[in-house]
Amino acid sequence: MAKISQLRVLRQTDKFECRLFDLREFNNSISGNKDLLQFYDWFYAINFPDILFADKIIMYEGDTERMLIKSLL
Numbered sequence: 001m002a003k004i005s006q007l008r009v010l011r012q013t014d015k016f017e018c019r020l021f022d023l024r025e026f027n028n029s030i031s032g033n034k035d036l037l038q039f040y041d042w043f044y045a046i047n048f049p050d051i052l053f054a055d056k057i058i059m060y061e062g063d064t065e066r067m068l069i070k071s072l073l
Contacts, residue, residue, distance in 0.1 A: 003027075004044045 005027040013019045023044075030036045060066055 004040045007044060 005024045007023040009021040009023065010018045011021060027037070027040070030040070060069060
């Protein structure tokens with residue numbers, strides 16, 4: 001399972017340009033709040049066996065869809 005400090009995100013900034021966001025910097029900025037760290041590690045957990053051994057998967061685009069799907073399941 002990957003933790004938030006191990007994630008990198010590519011976001012499009014212009015038509016042919018992307019920017020890399022290192023979530024380790026975000027993780028370091030909230031390092032004083034243990035509850036918040038635990039929440040983000042849980043919320044952004046990536047667990048590949050869940051995908052590999054699933055009969056079906058639901059793909060979503062953003063955080064809002066993720067929260068909605070988690071509440072429905």
